[in-house]
Amino acid sequence: MSGSRHAVAVPEEGVAARADEVAAEQGPALELHSSAASPAGAFPMALRGVGKRWHKKQAPVLEGVDLTLDLGTRTWVGGRNGAGKTTLLRIAAGLIDPDRGRAQVWGYTARESRARYQRLVSFLPAGDRGLYARLTVRRQLEFWARIALLRREEVGDRIEEAIEAFDLAELAERRVDRMSMGQRQRLRIAMTFMTRPEIVLLDEPLTSLDAEGAAVLERAIEQLLDRHGALLWCSPIGERLEQEFDSRWLLEGGRLVPA
Amino acid sequence: MNGPRVTVSAFTAVLRRDLHVFVSYRTRFASQLLTAVFSLTLFYYVSRLVHVSGFPSPDSYFAYVVVGIALVSVLYSCFSVAELVRQELVAGTFERLMLSPFGPIRGMVAMSLFPLLYSFVLGAVTLGLGALIFGLQLHWSTVPLSLPAMVLALLAFLPFGLIFAALTISTKQGSVGTSWVIALISIVGGLYFPISLLPGWAQTAAELQPFTAATEVLRHLLVDSPQEASLGEALAKLLGFAAVLLPASVYAVHRAIRYGQRRGTIIEY
Numbered sequence: 001m002s003g004s005r006h007a008v009a010v011p012e013e014g015v016a017a018r019a020d021e022v023a024a025e026q027g028p029a030l031e032l033h034s035s036a037a038s039p040a041g042a043f044p045m046a047l048r049g050v051g052k053r054w055h056k057k058q059a060p061v062l063e064g065v066d067l068t069l070d071l072g073t074r075t076w077v078g079g080r081n082g083a084g085k086t087t088l089l090r091i092a093a094g095l096i097d098p099d100r101g102r103a104q105v106w107g108y109t110a111r112e113s114r115a116r117y118q119r120l121v122s123f124l125p126a127g128d129r130g131l132y133a134r135l136t137v138r139r140q141l142e143f144w145a146r147i148a149l150l151r152r153e154e155v156g157d158r159i160e161e162a163i164e165a166f167d168l169a170e171l172a173e174r175r176v177d178r179m180s181m182g183q184r185q186r187l188r189i190a191m192t193f194m195t196r197p198e199i200v201l202l203d204e205p206l207t208s209l210d211a212e213g214a215a216v217l218e219r220a221i222e223q224l225l226d227r228h229g230a231l232l233w234c235s236p237i238g239e240r241l242e243q244e245f246d247s248r249w250l251l252e253g254g255r256l257v258p259a
Numbered sequence: 260m261n262g263p264r265v266t267v268s269a270f271t272a273v274l275r276r277d278l279h280v281f282v283s284y285r286t287r288f289a290s291q292l293l294t295a296v297f298s299l300t301l302f303y304y305v306s307r308l309v310h311v312s313g314f315p316s317p318d319s320y321f322a323y324v325v326v327g328i329a330l331v332s333v334l335y336s337c338f339s340v341a342e343l344v345r346q347e348l349v350a351g352t353f354e355r356l357m358l359s360p361f362g363p364i365r366g367m368v369a370m371s372l373f374p375l376l377y378s379f380v381l382g383a384v385t386l387g388l389g390a391l392i393f394g395l396q397l398h399w400s401t402v403p404l405s406l407p408a409m410v411l412a413l414l415a416f417l418p419f420g421l422i423f424a425a426l427t428i429s430t431k432q433g434s435v436g437t438s439w440v441i442a443l444i445s446i447v448g449g450l451y452f453p454i455s456l457l458p459g460w461a462q463t464a465a466e467l468q469p470f471t472a473a474t475e476v477l478r479h480l481l482v483d484s485p486q487e488a489s490l491g492e493a494l495a496k497l498l499g500f501a502a503v504l505l506p507a508s509v510y511a512v513h514r515a516i517r518y519g520q521r522r523g524t525i526i527e528y
Contacts, residue, residue: 054523087523095357096523115360123358129351134283135276146272147361149265175283 042107044230045069045092045121045199049101051254052087061087062098063254069199069230074221074243077234078259079251085234086126088251089201092232093123105199119149122197126204128184133177137168137187140176141194148195158194166190166216181208186216193220200224202233206241218243269361270369277373295385296392298328303393313453322396322482325389327450329382330474333409334444336378337416338437340371341423348431348528357516357526364512367424368417375413382409386481398483405480408494412473415497418504425508425515431528444470469500 047067053060061084069075079085090096092103094110094117102109110117132140141162145155163172166186176184185208192200200221206214221231221243235241237250248259281287306321314320344367347353356366389395423437445451447461448470454462465471472493478484486493519525 052523090523090526093358095354095520096525097520114362118358118360118362125351125354127351130355131350132276132280132352133350134280139276139279143272143276144355144359146265147269147356147359147366149269149360152264152268155268 042104043068044071044106045232046104046107047088047092047101048104050088050091050098050103051100052084052091052096052098060099060254062091062251065101065251065254065256067232067249067256069232070246071228071230072225073246074225074231074233076241076243076245076248076259077232077251077256078237078239078248079234080237083251084254085236085251086203089123089125089203089232089234093121093201094118095123115149119195120198121201122192122195122199123201124188124192124203124205126207128181128188128208130188131176131184134175136173136175137179138163138172140187141191144191145194150195158196162190162194165193165220167212182210182213185209186213189213189217189220193224196227197224198229200229200231202231204235204239205233206235206239214242266361266365269359269365270372273366273369274372274376277370281373281377291381292384295328295332295381296388299325299385299389299393302328311452313455318394318396319484321389321393323453323478323484324451325386325395326478326481326484327445327474329385330448330450330470330477331441331445332381332385333375333378333413334416334441334448334450334470336374337371337413337420338423338441339374340367340417340420341427341437343370343374344424344427345431345528348427348526351526354526363516364509367421367512368509371417371420375417379409395482397481401480401483405477408473408476408480408497411494411497411501412469412477414501414505415469415473418501418508421508422511425511428512428525429515429518431524444468447471449474469497472496472500 045068047065050062050065051060052062065088067075067077067088077085077088087096091098094103094114097111105117105120108117132143135143138159141159142155145158150158163169166189168187168190171179171183171187176187179187185205189205192202205217209217224231233243233245249256250259302324303321306317306324309320310317311320314323344353347356347370353363356363359366361369386395386397390397419440423440426432426436447454447457447465448468449465450470454465454471457465472488475484475486475488476490476493476497479486479490488496516525
């Protein structure tokens with residue numbers, strides 16, 4: 001059940017180069033596995049038989065979900081409100097555990113190698129949370145870059161790149177609590193992409209964005225795919241999407257079905 | 260290999276974040292300074308009224324209690340990590356720590372740094388004001404030794420904050436109990452009066468936690484109060500508490516996070 005536009009082959013540059021970079025930063029004990037070195041058939045991201053039930057007496061919100069993300073592809077998962085899209089993304093992001101099955105990046109779960117997993121996966125949660133109201137945009141980005149364990153000499157460049165790419169120059173010294181919802185969303189998206197992750201998970205990313213903001217997001221996605229990353233985008237059925245996706249799925253009754 | 264460098268950078272990032280947030284509330288420091296002045300004034304005049312055996316003069320009780328006041332702010336800072344975690348859960352920023360390679364455990368230890376350093380400053384200011392305004396006699400020859408002793412005391416106190424932070428993560432209620440515990444420690448830790456005035460069972464409780472030992476050590480070093488136990492014995496006690504409780508509290512945080520991840524409630528409050 002995977003997108004099919006691109007074959008699963010790791011290019012010499014891009015992902016593999018990033019893999020080497022992360023491995024070099026973390027040392028031999030945390031050597032990163034690209035597909036060349038990872039367990040046979042490993043995907044950048046794979047969800048295998050994922051199940052989650054919130055209450056014993058209720059039907060599972062996810063049941064036997066299989067999904068793989070291929071290199072350089074974008075995948076859409078839609079569904080009604082409460083279908084389990086956010087739960088699926090939280091499991092994929094390594095935030096919460098599935099009751100059954102597993103989420104893996106290059107064959108490894110977040111449980112097995114949390115720091116490595118979080119270096120490779122970036123998640124934009126739905127809503128407008130996750131920002132420090134009294135910090136400026138620049139300080140917010142700097143904080144995120146540093147706890148993302150970017151190299152110190154990289155931090156400044158990444159902040160400037162993010163400010164430019166996400167059109168935040170005029171807001172750079174403004175506190176978050178003095179920004180509009182759309183501006184906050186652009187900052188949240190900037191934080192999602194600034195660490196150059198391999199896999200980006202977006203939960204309703206268009207919330208509060210104007211056309212200009214949506215275009216900025218699209219450019220960031222194109223750059224991600226150009227460097228052979230993978231995208232998973234979740235949004236409710238009925239949301240007008242102008243983006244093209246390599247594969248589209250619907251979450252119904254806890255299972256994924258082709259859209 | 261730049262692992263340690265980026266880790267230090269992440270710790271300082273959390274420290275800087277908390278400093279920036281603190282500074283953004285412009286009147287907070289002034290308000291806490293005023294609170295310290297009011298407490299000092301209150302206890303200065305109480306010390307003029309009360310004559311207790313064991314304190315040869317009103318000034319000796321005042322010196323005793325000023326160190327207690329300074330330590331209360333340190334005590335609050337140690338427990339503040341639970342409240343900070345609660346705030347992060349409410350604001351959704353705890354999710355950022357969870358999603359970062361730095362991680363929630365190191366993140367929680369890092370977020371306790373600013374309150375601890377700030378409590379150092381506030382404690383020093385309280386002692387300074389006590390000396391300047393009310394004539395508190397500091398024992399300058401041993402005052403510098405109080406700094407490493409304070410660091411050791413913090414290492415012994417911090418686990419209590421981390422355990423409450425773990426409770427906050429797992430039950431979403433942990434920070435509620437911190438004010439009760441701080442009040443209890445203020446009584447049995449000998450912060451405002453000697454524990455010898457307490458009933459026997461309470462004196463036993465006083466010996467079972469590190470605050471009593473820390474208070475005694477710091478009083479001895481700062482204002483030359485006589486000690487029940489030897490300095491080395493008290494320091495060894497603090498070291499023992501830190502050595503046992505720090506790993507235990509970090510493990511408690513780890514278990515609380517895993518519990519939240521399994522239940523799916525880790526980022527909810």
